[in-house]
Amino acid sequence: MDERDVVAGGDTDDSHGSRVPPPQGFLEQATVTEDPRPSFENNWPACWSAAGDLLEWDDPYDAVLEDGEPPFYDWFPGGTLNAAYNCLDRHLHAGRKNRAAIHWEGKDGERRTYTYRDLYVEVNEFAAGLRSLGVEEDDVVTIYLPMVPELPIAMLACARIGAPHSVVFAGLSASALATRIEAAGSAYLVTCDGYYRRGDAFNQQRKAENAVLSVDHDVETVVVDRLGEALPHVLGRDQHDYDTLVEAHAGETITPVPRESNDMLFVMYTSGTTGEPKGVVHGTGGYLAYVAWTARTVLDVTPEDTYWCAADIGWITGHSYIVYGPLALGTTTVLYEGTPDYPDRDRLWELIERLAVDIFYTAPTAVRAFMKWGTEYPSRHDLSSLRLLGTVGEPINPRAWQWYYDHIGGGECPIVDTWWQTETGGMAISTIPGVDDMHPGAAGKPLPGIGVDVVGPDGTAVEAGQTGYLTLTRPWPGMAKTLYSGDDRFLQEYWLAHSVPEAGDWRYGSGDAARVDEDGYITILGRADDVLTLAGQRFSTMEIESAIVGVEGVAEAAVVVGPEGDDVHAYVSLEGGTEPSAALEQSVLDRVELSIGRFARPRRVVFTPELPKTRSGKIMRRLLEDVTNGKPLGDTSALRNPEIVGEIRSTIDQE
Numbered sequence: 001m002d003e004r005d006v007v008a009g010g011d012t013d014d015s016h017g018s019r020v021p022p023p024q025g026f027l028e029q030a031t032v033t034e035d036p037r038p039s040f041e042n043n044w045p046a047c048w049s050a051a052g053d054l055l056e057w058d059d060p061y062d063a064v065l066e067d068g069e070p071p072f073y074d075w076f077p078g079g080t081l082n083a084a085y086n087c088l089d090r091h092l093h094a095g096r097k098n099r100a101a102i103h104w105e106g107k108d109g110e111r112r113t114y115t116y117r118d119l120y121v122e123v124n125e126f127a128a129g130l131r132s133l134g135v136e137e138d139d140v141v142t143i144y145l146p147m148v149p150e151l152p153i154a155m156l157a158c159a160r161i162g163a164p165h166s167v168v169f170a171g172l173s174a175s176a177l178a179t180r181i182e183a184a185g186s187a188y189l190v191t192c193d194g195y196y197r198r199g200d201a202f203n204q205q206r207k208a209e210n211a212v213l214s215v216d217h218d219v220e221t222v223v224v225d226r227l228g229e230a231l232p233h234v235l236g237r238d239q240h241d242y243d244t245l246v247e248a249h250a251g252e253t254i255t256p257v258p259r260e261s262n263d264m265l266f267v268m269y270t271s272g273t274t275g276e277p278k279g280v281v282h283g284t285g286g287y288l289a290y291v292a293w294t295a296r297t298v299l300d301v302t303p304e305d306t307y308w309c310a311a312d313i314g315w316i317t318g319h320s321y322i323v324y325g326p327l328a329l330g331t332t333t334v335l336y337e338g339t340p341d342y343p344d345r346d347r348l349w350e351l352i353e354r355l356a357v358d359i360f361y362t363a364p365t366a367v368r369a370f371m372k373w374g375t376e377y378p379s380r381h382d383l384s385s386l387r388l389l390g391t392v393g394e395p396i397n398p399r400a401w402q403w404y405y406d407h408i409g410g411g412e413c414p415i416v417d418t419w420w421q422t423e424t425g426g427m428a429i430s431t432i433p434g435v436d437d438m439h440p441g442a443a444g445k446p447l448p449g450i451g452v453d454v455v456g457p458d459g460t461a462v463e464a465g466q467t468g469y470l471t472l473t474r475p476w477p478g479m480a481k482t483l484y485s486g487d488d489r490f491l492q493e494y495w496l497a498h499s500v501p502e503a504g505d506w507r508y509g510s511g512d513a514a515r516v517d518e519d520g521y522i523t524i525l526g527r528a529d530d531v532l533t534l535a536g537q538r539f540s541t542m543e544i545e546s547a548i549v550g551v552e553g554v555a556e557a558a559v560v561v562g563p564e565g566d567d568v569h570a571y572v573s574l575e576g577g578t579e580p581s582a583a584l585e586q587s588v589l590d591r592v593e594l595s596i597g598r599f600a601r602p603r604r605v606v607f608t609p610e611l612p613k614t615r616s617g618k619i620m621r622r623l624l625e626d627v628t629n630g631k632p633l634g635d636t637s638a639l640r641n642p643e644i645v646g647e648i649r650s651t652i653d654q655e
């Protein structure tokens with residue numbers, strides 16, 4: 001590894017716990033109890049028809065995988081299908097029309113249930129509405145909605161007419177939205193008047209309007225009335241009311257547009273190591289097959305289940321495992337708009353009890369919060385409906401793992417620690433719950449058909465137990481097709497840097513550092529690049545730092561994550577003649593909120609005369625992280641200004 005080294009993940013108790021076999025009760029009904037890995041190995045890539053066969057195709061595919069110029073591969077080429085058809089229509093014929101597709105729990109205690117038929121009807125009507133506004137196949141529709149049912153409805157309506165969606169997390173700022181609308185050349189936007197956050201009404205429409213104002217082209221906007229009387233709103237030019245639009249197309253059905261398997265289903269913007277977000281493009285057939293297959297194999301989702309992934313649809317987790325995977329499998333998926341501690345800290349457990357949730361999937365940062373709040377909250381509720389628990393987004397430290405296992409799972413639910421990324425589309429490393437022992441702290445083994453190599457800077461595999469870069473050595477159906485901005489950047493970002501230059505070699509660089517243990521289990525150590533994880537989502541340090549540097553008087557900034565796991569700590573040096581002040585601190589906070597979003601607002605701003613740097617001038621965030629988290633300092637010998645770390649530490653201690 002280079003001098004940047006890796007960002008350590010999780011708590012300090014990262015020595016592994018002992019192995020835990022799958023609980024007996026789970027094994028008795030598990031969907032997958034025999035390891036598919038050997039047969040996948042012997043039969044690769046044809047093995048992936050197991051995923052393709054979970055879908056209904058209009059035209060069958062000619063082959064499972066067609067070699068292109070690496071890393072461009074076509075999955076299920078020649079096959080045509082429609083994702084909305086696969087998530088809705090086919091379940092109507094399969095006797096599930098009156099089963100719940102979505103249970104929605106709003107922030108103010110509102111509840112709505114959509115059966116598969118209800119969802120089918122509204123998706124069709126909104127698809128007709130979008131068409132009437134001029135949306136055609138391949139037009140990118142931007143969706144900027146909180147966790148309301150209209151969000152998956154809009155996604156599926158787009159999928160039905162072959163218009164790729166670009167969902168932008170509702171908490172992102174107007175300027176972040178504008179960048180994404182512009183980058184995708186999107187002329188359509190679906191948003192809402194506002195939404196509740198911890199009981200307060202927030203204005204979303206204003207943010208959307210500000211974004212549209214700074215975009216170079218016209219944007220036709222649909223506004224969902226989320227707040228009614230709580231936030232009266234008026235519609236401006238180019239704005240249409242969602243309900244009126246749907247009513248105008250009441251009862252209409254739209255023939256699902258057949259898409260070639262490799263046509264774009266959606267684009268999802270995520271952070272890279274530079275400030276400019278990357279538009280990760282996912283195809284239709286390979287992606288949908290992969291998320292359905294992994295939801296079944298790893299999360300054990302069946303059509304009979306009530307399944308809850310407590311993530312936001314504004315990120316890939318929600319796309320793959322709230323919307324597409326579960327609905328393709330015909331299960332009941334829970335959509336939760338609120339936060340875990342409002343109105344009280346037992347909100348999630350109350351919901352699990354009331355809905356009799358079978359499967360629960362969340363982020364380790366949430367588990368750590370539950371652990372801090374204490375067992376009194378889960379113990380007030382009957383959680384015995386739960387069969388399986390999952391985590392995603394960052395490493396889960398063994399202590400939090402154990403707490404989750406004991407107090408939420410009652411010692412009877414396997415935990416799957418699933419490693420994947422926006423670019424992988426779906427899970428790539430995990431245990432298979434009815435097959436593998438769990439190893440708290442280690443994510444698990446490569447899933448069937450997935451090849452993993454942990455390599456050194458020269459691209460050759462490191463020995464077991466050694467830290468290196470996590471690379472994937474074979475294509476898989478869920479992998480991103482390209483970046484919206486073009487193939488060149490796609491190659492640069494993921495392939496060239498980590499590839500071994502020998503001919504025919506194929507290697508996807510994940511940007512994570514990892515270690516393979518003797519038993520083949522993979523421990524993820526965190527990002528190897530300048531990317532930080534906030535509440536399980538990826539942000540580049542540079543995005544936040546460039547916002548801070550935009551404040552007058554600021555010379556340089558470095559941000560790291562603190563002990564809470566999602567608290568940003570900013571270290572800021574000032575230009576000559578500028579003195580630290582409360583006003584300046586406020587400007588820093590405001591600027592971050594304005595250019596990224598409230599959730600990225602630093603918890604603490606520390607002014608320092610200099611930032612710790614290597615001799616080559618790179619900021620050593622790792623040391624700032626040690627200081628922030630009260631850890632013993634790592635090696636400071638590579639520093640040009642080693643004394644500054646001590647100074648920063650004493651500044652913090654005095655506060």
Ligand code: WT7
Nearest residue numbers: 392393394395417418419420421422524537538
């Ligand atoms: C990054 C991807 C995948 C959906 C959520 C975030 C980290 C993800 C794990 C895990 C350790 C994990 C990695 C990865 N990550 N899952 N189980 N253990 N780290 O998607 O925003 O694309 O971020 O999240 O660092 O590269 P994303």
